[in-house]
Amino acid sequence: MTTLIVILVILAVLAFWVIGVYNRLVGLRNRFKNSFAQIDVQLKRRYDLIPNLVEVAKGYMKHERETLEAVIHARNQAVSASSKAVLDPADGASVQQLAAAEGTLTASLGKMFALSEAYPDLKANQNMIQLTEELTSTENKIAFTRQAYNDSVMQYNTSAEQFPGSVIAGMFGFHTAELLQATEAPEERKAVKVSF
Secondary structure (H helix, E strand, O other): OHHHHHHHHHHHHHHHHHHHHHHHHHHHHHHHHHHHHHHHHHHHHHHHHHHHHHHHHHHHOHHHHHHHHHHHHHHHHHHHHHHHHHHOOOOHHHHHHHHHHHHHHHHHHHHHHHHHOOOHHHHHOHHHHHHHHHHHHHHHHHHHHHHHHHHHHHHHHHHHHOOOHHHHHHHHOOOOOOOOOOOOOHHHHOOOOOOO
16 A cells, blocks of 8 residues: 555656646747747838838939849748748748848848948938838847847757756657757848948
């Protein structure tokens, strides 16, 4: 009878331990998904600013149509990649596609800003100044939320990969999440220069 009680106590402790580890993994997974949602809010703000920015620039940069179209195309690709990634931030492939699309968008914005330096009237336009200030502020918020996301992912991945959490993660299908990293193309690693 004592042996049965000891076995039941051990099983109960084991069950509570498994439940505790499982709940911790769920909490950490929800935290990194929330962090991704915060990135998504800032990206949507960025995506909303870009068409307005291009519209203001269009009147001054008539000979730079190809550049402006590249910005809009890159923005549309980033919106599409963001829509896929927001559905499941744990899907590494969609997060990598988002990072690549964001890198392309950043590069095309950088090119547009570099070309706009040749247009003094554009640089002095109040709408352009306001939009670039808002974009700069949004870029800073995006950087901050990406850092928070990566911190959350690192904490989740560490818990899911360390023993004994790895056993529970494997049993219940917790997969590691993908960090948001800069892409490898050198032109995509450059910061967007916003100077009007």
